[in-house]
Amino acid sequence: MLQFSACRAARCAPSASDSPRPNPVNFDDYCQQKAAPPGSSAYYALRQASVARQPLLTALFALRREFEETVKETSDPTIGRTKLAWWQKEMASLAAGEPSHPVSKALAAYLGDIEGSYPSLQALLAGYEMDLDQARYLDYPNLQRYMTNVGGTFATLVARATARDPARVSNWAPALGQALMLALFVEALGDDARHGRIYIPIDEMQRFNVTAADVINRRYSDAFTELMRFQTTRARDAIHAALAAIPPDERPTQRTLRAQAALSLAVLDEIEREGYQVLHQRIALTPVRKLWIAWRAARKSS
Incomplete structure (x- = not known):
């Protein structure tokens, strides 16, 4: 279990039929089970x-999972x-100091600058809303x-939570977050396809002569292997480049993101x-x- 030093006494309001609020529960326990159950990479x-x-980091991971x-x-x-729409109202309630969901309650308890973080929370929610608008992307710039x-x-929110200089994380954290998503697209391709989404640009699939039907129907081929080799190489290169861009004085503060990157590479x-x-x-991975x-990556000096 993660060791939390803060009080666990707060409780959430009863669930309502028109909202995703769960039954009353300790918000720290809820966030941990939602975001980082034992054995998971996030854990x-x-x-x-x-x-x-x-x-705080666990609450942010839990919020991302709720949106996802x-x-x-x-x-x-x-x-x-x-x-x-419910979550949009809940984020506004969080900013107003009246959260009702256990994840929002956790953020209220641990996120010092709620007002300053509110635009990023809105942007994260708007990003996930794109999944309701489209399941395919024409080319890489659209993706x-x-x-x-x-x-x-999300990577910016996580980096800011622990950074020595939070004002400068936007110079390097977004690239790492994007790189981690590229790796996730490779890892979760089959799962995503079963949910009707393919996060490989259409023009790249056409270039390698792989169709959406091939992916959905789980048809392996030499063409598919070459497509995935390209996707994997791009994701790996992006992660290495993003890790190298973390300022030396911030490397010790970014153990969670660096561990995530190492796990994705593995x-x-x-x-x-x-x-x-x-x-x-x-x-x-086991x-x-x-x-x-994760332990080794977080403790590397360079």
Whole structure:
């Protein structure tokens, strides 16, 4: 379990039929189970942060998971939009000091500058709303808009939570968030396709002669292997470049993001070794390996 030093006494309001609020629950426990259940990559990445910052980081990870579930695990777009509208109101309530959801309560307890963070929280929610508008992206620049709004914004929120100079994280954190999303697109290709979404640009699939039907129907081929080799190489190169761009004085403060990057790189390596067989399965690391990779990455000096 993550060790939280803050009080766990706060409770959330009862759930309502028209909102995604859960039953009354300890908000720290709720955030941990939502964002970082034991054995997950997020669990080991969050453990690398200082005990004092873990509650806030876990709340941010939980919020991202709430947004993600709202749009990606809802088959009816109308229901998804209704839930997103609820979250928009809840973020406004958080900014006004009246949160009702356990994740919002956790953010209210640990996020010092709620007013300053509110635009980023809105941008993150707007990014996930794009999933209700489109399931495919014509080219890489269009996909980058999504990655910027979701991955870039989230990495900036996480980096700002622990940075020595929060005002400057926007110079380097967005690129790392986008790179982590590129790796996730490779890792979760099969899962995403089963939910009706493919985060590989259409023009790139055409270039490698791979169709959406190939992906949805789990058809492997030499063309698919070459496409995934290209996607994997781009994601790996983007992560390395983004890690190198973290200022030296911020590297010790960014243990969670650096651990995430190391875990993503290890998964990409494993996917490559498995011949990019990602359509019928989710290739993952064992918990023991995750622990070792995250611990080692967080403590590297360069």
